[in-house]
Amino acid sequence: MNSEAGLDTSDSGGGQAKKQPLLLRVPHIQRKSRFPNLTLVLAACAACIGGTFQYGYNISVINAPTKPVQSFINETWIHRYGTHIQEGILTLLWSVIVSVFTLGGFIGASVGGMLAIRFGRKGALLLNSVFALLASLLMGLSYPTGVFELLIVGRFLIGLNAGIGICVQPLYLGEIAPKSLRGAMAMGTSIFITGGILTGQVVGLKELLGGDDYWPILLSTSCIPAILQFLILPWFPESPRYLLIDKGDDIQCSKALKQLHGSESYHYEREDMEQERVAMLGVKPKKPWELFMDPNLRWQLLTIMLLNCAQQLNGINAIYFYANYVFTRAGIPVEKIPYITIGTGACECLTALTCGLLVESLGRRILIIGGYSLMTVWCALLTVTLTFQDANPWVPYLSMSCVFAFILSFGLGPGGVTNILNTELFTQPARPAAYMIGGSVNWLSFFFIGMIFPFIVNGLQQYCFLVFLVNCCLVAIYIFFAVPETKNKTFLQIEQEFQALYGSKRNAEDASVGNLSELLNTADM
Numbered sequence: 207m208n209s210e211a212g213l214d215t216s217d218s219g220g221g222q223a224k225k226q227p228l229l230l231r232v233p234h235i236q237r238k239s240r241f242p243n244l245t246l247v248l249a250a251c252a253a254c255i256g257g258t259f260q261y262g263y264n265i266s267v268i269n270a271p272t273k274p275v276q277s278f279i280n281e282t283w284i285h286r287y288g289t290h291i292q293e294g295i296l297t298l299l300w301s302v303i304v305s306v307f308t309l310g311g312f313i314g315a316s317v318g319g320m321l322a323i324r325f326g327r328k329g330a331l332l333l334n335s336v337f338a339l340l341a342s343l344l345m346g347l348s349y350p351t352g353v354f355e356l357l358i359v360g361r362f363l364i365g366l367n368a369g370i371g372i373c374v375q376p377l378y379l380g381e382i383a384p385k386s387l388r389g390a391m392a393m394g395t396s397i398f399i400t401g402g403i404l405t406g407q408v409v410g411l412k413e414l415l416g417g418d419d420y421w422p423i424l425l426s427t428s429c430i431p432a433i434l435q436f437l438i439l440p441w442f443p444e445s446p447r448y449l450l451i452d453k454g455d456d457i458q459c460s461k462a463l464k465q466l467h468g469s470e471s472y473h474y475e476r477e478d479m480e481q482e483r484v485a486m487l488g489v490k491p492k493k494p495w496e497l498f499m500d501p502n503l504r505w506q507l508l509t510i511m512l513l514n515c516a517q518q519l520n521g522i523n524a525i526y527f528y529a530n531y532v533f534t535r536a537g538i539p540v541e542k543i544p545y546i547t548i549g550t551g552a553c554e555c556l557t558a559l560t561c562g563l564l565v566e567s568l569g570r571r572i573l574i575i576g577g578y579s580l581m582t583v584w585c586a587l588l589t590v591t592l593t594f595q596d597a598n599p600w601v602p603y604l605s606m607s608c609v610f611a612f613i614l615s616f617g618l619g620p621g622g623v624t625n626i627l628n629t630e631l632f633t634q635p636a637r638p639a640a641y642m643i644g645g646s647v648n649w650l651s652f653f654f655i656g657m658i659f660p661f662i663v664n665g666l667q668q669y670c671f672l673v674f675l676v677n678c679c680l681v682a683i684y685i686f687f688a689v690p691e692t693k694n695k696t697f698l699q700i701e702q703e704f705q706a707l708y709g710s711k712r713n714a715e716d717a718s719v720g721n722l723s724e725l726l727n728t729a730d731m
Contacts, residue, residue: 243466245466246382249442253375253439256434257398260338261368262403264402265402266410270415270416271410277418282353305653310367312649314334314369316642317370319377330374332436334371335435337366341359344360345426346425357425369645372395373641375395376395381448390562390563393626394562397562400554411545442466443461452491452634481698502705506632513681514644514648516678517651519674561573561618562622571690573623574620576615586675592605626692628641631692632697633701690704690707
């Protein structure tokens, strides 16, 4: 059976452990592997299109109009001051336009969890789309009004949108998904990020909106995903787990579960939620600083901070930086390189889809450990091939193979599983704060690598991959020794396993007693 006689839980300050009996004993029914309900899939797509899709899209789409926007800034400067803008000032303004997106993302990630608690997961996503609409309007008006400062404000707002989206949307997906499909559903985050990157690369081609005259339209296209989310997402329910545990709305929770999982299957998920609700009675949503003070969450918090930092510092940015050089040395004409770059985006998108198919069968550990281990190998090989690039005509082709192999390895492991673990390592009261911390670390690492990456490349040249090699190797070792498998486990089971591994002696004993009591009750049934 699935009932538990005692569950470990902590008070809102992460202090004394206590037991809460379950209200009901529910006979065990074998859960069969099944495909997700169509409503569940559509709800995930509705959340993702205005969530992490915007993140990926706005990272890549800004690359196409670099020269046209700089020309617009110069023309505006001449009109205002009667002289050409200095090269240094122009470079500074363009850098601000690009990098202010990161500042907005950091602020968005910092407040996303609070919005998810205050307005609900769905409500926060709908509110977030307002920022995308406003950003698109401002960037679209910058050219006709001759005010390039609108580009800075617009990029900040679209960064704010991306930061909130990458915090709240995975939270929503993790809470509406059934336990047996939680990993595959959470992969929607990575699938739509890579889909957004690929779409931005395609739309930015000169044959489409990448021409010199179309950049205001190109930068305004962020409104399309926001409008789609406004039209589609209201038809789907709020997170049932949020409705039951945070709001205490039993009727709306059951209604949402029936809509998402079907009237025949929703009882399974309701049982898990009821166990967590009873265990969390009297526990209020935690603030980010409370997570740092809670010794029971220390290792989970360390894990998500490490993984979110490593996701930016693992060398994927260096791979894309060197891609054009590698493709040129392989004999690909310069004018054809943008199309090959689209191939790298398609490669990453394909691996995200593949990871979604494998994550429930292979588990999280093997994918993320295998991904980082393979990335370590490709970093070593790419360092060698770039060093001896002129030794033989076939060496550039080997370098190109390493580039695609690295991207494949990233997509199959770190690119997708990191977002899953952000959801699974925490129970309901701590999850929004954990997303705020993990998202903030991710954006800070994004900003950090953007600032120091040119110096690393200029100083170390191709040997910069040795730095990333060490990073990938250390993360793989940490996951192997420190993080248990989370596949097909409830959030409470995962929490208990961490307490048994790293908690105080008393917590570990309480967790063992709770598990033993569950086995005894099962035998009694």
